[in-house]
Amino acid sequence: MNLRAIALVRSNFRTVTASPTGANRLANLFYRNLFGENPILRQLFPAGMDMQRDKFAAALVFLVDSLDDEERIVGFLRQLGRDHRKYGVESTHYPAAGRALYEALRTYTGHAFWTDSIDAAWIEVLELIVDAMAAGAESDDMPAQWDATVVGHQRVLDDLAIIRLRCDTPVPYEAGQYLPVRIPQRPRMWRYLSPAIPWNDAGEIEFHVRRISGGWVSPSMVNETQVGDRWSLGAPLGGLRINQHSGDDVLMIGSGTGLAPLRAQVMELTARGTNPRVHLFVGGHHPCDLYDMYTMWQLAMTNPWLTIVPVCETETDPWWHNAPPIEMPEGLHQRLTGPIGKIVASFGSWADRQIQIAGSPQMIRDTIAALVEGGTPIGNITHDPV
Template sequence: MNLRAIAQVRSNFRSVTETTNGSDRLTNSFYGFLFGENPILRQLFPAAMDMQRERLVAAISYLLDILDDTERAVGFLEQLGRDHRKYGVEGDHYPLAGRALHSALRAYTGPAFWTNSIDEAWLDVIDLIVTSMANGADSDDLPSHWEATVVEHRKILDDLAVVRLQADVPVPYDTGQYLPVRTPQRPRMWRYLSPAIPANDYGELEFHVRKVSGGWVSPSMVNETQVGDRWTMAAPLGGLRVDLTSGADVLMIGSGTGIAPLRAQIMEMTTRGINPRVHLFVGGRFPCDLYDLGTLWQISLSNPWLTVVPISEFDTDPWWHTGPTIEPPFGMHQRLTGEIGSIVASFGSWSDRQIQVAGSPTMISSTVRALLDAGTPASRIQHDPV
């Protein structure tokens, strides 16, 4: 696609989704067209569609952000196609969804603003989506899912648990990716978790799970998981990775359990003889949220290429926290206080680094914005879809 067409679809999508209730109205229209013309497809989706609607808008937004990098966009869409196999979606379903998306965008934009050039640009984007996702679904010869047994469940904080599992066979993810996960407590709902250890030949997995207030799945993962539970994992997604061939040093920015994919990559790097320098900024709202500082500090002691800097938004723990205060070990950088993106950006643009950002959608958005404002080239910044 040419740059003018890309600019048109980006502008049109923003005009649709950034109005009051625009995202909800667009997704309602999309699913209305899809299920109205193809009622049998409704059975492939969960009963509660709120999360599904949010993910649809997030996926399209992310695709439009990277649309000028065709290889990256196609790779993302092929991953999505493989991921949707867990729902029973097949390659020939994608043209049906493509027509529904086109109809929804055209209907919501309105005839006064839906020009021929916008129509042609969206048809090109939708063709890319349909073709790439169908190719991803049809060309994948791996299983649609893997089973694993919980071998340890340990609560680190009242709202955070470390869950270790033993897979029946190794799950073929790349370190830095994330996995769709389903638990017996919520058998029809999938959530996305990043393994906190590198992929290995023994089928060992470790997830760091934070309870989301009002969430459907994470509270049961933190509070109800038992040793012996059987979890299901589907095809891996995401592409956070350190390019060891570029020669560039690395900046990693992680908040809360978002440190998991960064931690896993650092652990994998320790098995190599030569590595680039890595600055890892670890953040949380309160000092107690820096739950893995001890592990990261121990790794840095024997790997001088790694520097770990802790940051918390507040200087003290909340009144309801009953555990010990987590302070940086002796010899480690002292904890900084403030918003993680602003603090990292205050050190400069980091324009010579490979940059990875991982955390909540709000944290990723604010951190990326702070980096861009500081002069960081967007092409240097990696993050998973928010």
């Protein structure tokens, strides 16, 4: 796309989503148009559409922000097309989705402000979206989903569980990727979780799941999951990866269960002979959130290229946490206190590092802002879409 077309799309999209309810209204119009033209597609989606609308809006924001990097957004869209196979979405459905979004944008913008130039620019964007997602769906020869059995459920905190599964056939994921997951308690809802261990030929996968207050799925995962439950897993997505050929050392920053994709990569590195230096900052709000420090300490003690730094925002655990305080193993870096992004930035610009960030969307945004303010080149930083 030329720069003028990109500017027109971005300007129009900002106008559409300027109000607090703008993105939600656009999503509502899109799904109303889509299901109005294709009623049969409604059965592919969950009964409650709130989270689906949020995801749709977030994906649109990401795409509009990335229009000047066509290679990046084509890769993202093809991945989305592969991912949507788990819902039963086929490549032939995407033109209908393109029409539904086009009409939603026109309706929301209003006839008086929908110019020929804006029309042409959005048509180009929508053709790119439709073609890339359809191509992604058609290009994938892997199964749309895999079945797995829960073989372990360990409640490490009141709101956090480590869940181990054994797949009927191994899922071909790479350390650092995430997988769509569906549980029997919520059969039409998928959530994305990052394996905390690398791929293995036994087909075992470990997820670290935090219960989200008011969530639809995570409370059932943490509170109700039992050994023997059957889960479904979709095709692997994303890809926080270490570039072994760049020669650069690595900085990893993970908070809460965002540790999982970083942990899996570190474990994978331990099986190799030569590795870059890796600094891994492990964060949590309270000291008790550093639930996996013994494992990380073991990895650091046996791999001299790995440095682990624990970080907490507060000095003490919350009043409702009754377990004894987690002691940092001897030989581990002392625990630091403060927002993890500011703590990491206080060590310098890290301009010579490959940098990965994993955690909540707000944590990722705050950490990127702190690093960039401290002189870190934005091009060094990678994270999955928030």
